[in-house]
Amino acid sequence: MEGKKNLCAMISTELHAKIMAEKEQLELNTLAEYVERIFTEHFEGG
Template sequence: MEKKKNLCAMIPETLHRKVRDEQEKQELTLSQYVENVLKEHFERGGKAMDGKIRTLAFQISEELFGKIKEHLKKTGLSQKDFVINLIEHALEDEETAEAEGEPEAEGEPEAE
């Protein structure tokens, strides 16, 4: 695990309140929340939202949601990182299968 360093900054009270509310909603420690926010910022190249980011939203059962939350607590991942990792792995697996000439799995639409 990478060595950690402390980061302290004064911010306006209204922003502090928003940060703490969101952090609690995500059920993360403040350190985990701030780390996720900073990682997301730098993954975008350190730039503000420029319209090249898209939102993916869907509904799931309460039971599945609970299982995911438990997994996130254990791993320290955010919901976003968890879902993005799943999608990236599935796409990589598909690309690998296509490169090796494997037939598509049943139920998957054919590429046009």
């Protein structure tokens, strides 16, 4: 994965459940896609 870096963080089980539910709702295949989308929207003002 050229041009990519790994990011890992411990989060509460409650927050994890919310994240996974939203990932499924958005029909994203991987958690990486979800996290990248959230960060991109945050930093690009989306």
